[in-house]
Amino acid sequence: MTWTGSRVTQTGGVDMGPDDLVWIPGARRFEYGGRPVAYDVAMAAGIAYVDRLSVPVIAAHARALASALRDGLGRAPGACVRSPNDPALAAGIVTVALAGVDGVTAAAALRERWRIVTCAALRGTSVRVSLAPFVEEGDVARLLESLAMLTAGR
Numbered sequence: 001m002t003w004t005g006s007r008v009t010q011t012g013g014v015d016m017g018p019d020d021l022v023w024i025p026g027a028r029r030f031e032y033g034g035r036p037v038a039y040d041v042a043m044a045a046g047i048a049y050v051d052r053l054s055v056p057v058i059a060a061h062a063r064a065l066a067s068a069l070r071d072g073l074g075r076a077p078g079a080c081v082r083s084p085n086d087p088a089l090a091a092g093i094v095t096v097a098l099a100g101v102d103g104v105t106a107a108a109a110l111r112e113r114w115r116i117v118t119c120a121a122l123r124g125t126s127v128r129v130s131l132a133p134f135v136e137e138g139d140v141a142r143l144l145e146s147l148a149m150l151t152a153g154r
Contacts, residue, residue, distance in 0.1 A: 050133070058133045062092025065131040065140055069094045072144040078151035082126050092131040095121050098151050103127045106150055114146045 008029040010022040023029045050058065066083075067090075073079040078099030084090050098106055103120035106127045110116040116139075121128035129143065 053133060059092070061133060062131045063087065063090065065135055065137070066090055066092050066094050068137065069129065069131070069140050069143070072140065073147070076144065076148055076151070079147065082122060093128060094131070095126045095128045096147070097122070097126040098147065100153070101150050106147075109150055110143075110146055114142070116143055116146060 008024055008031065010024055011020070067087075070081050070083070070085060070090075073081050073094070073096050080097045080099075082095040082097055083093065097103070101109075102124055103122065103126045104124045107118045107120045110118050110127070118127045118129050120126070127147075131140075
């Protein structure tokens with residue numbers, strides 16, 4: 001064990017070597033560092049949010065947004081959807097390749113120019129869009145407009 005957190009040994013001191021360590025029993029000795037309470041609070045709030053909305057409602061919302069995005073991309077010159085169109089295989093994630101713009105450049109431009117967070121996908125050839133529960137129809141329309149500007153070189 002080369003990386004440990006505080007309070008994982010029975011004895012301790014800043015001048016101890018690895019041979020001087022007496023580990024506490026149990027799995028807690030494998031913990032590294034402190035735990036930021038804010039992360040746990042945020043996780044609890046996220047779980048409560050999902051529980052309030054319900055997973056089936058979230059899934060239906062994501063499918064509807066993904067369908068609207070795929071439809072819009074189907075009419076966009078230079079856009080090639082790489083995600084499945086079959087509703088049985090589709091999810092709330094849409095991956096699209098843009099003619100003349102690689103995924104790394106497109107993701108960076110979307111973030112910097114329009115504050116739209118996506119990520120490069122398929123070895124940087126495409127952009128992946130995740131349609132989270134808080135994304136709205138207007139956000140999809142704004143994304144489609146932004147992608148059209150990118151493929152038009154604006």
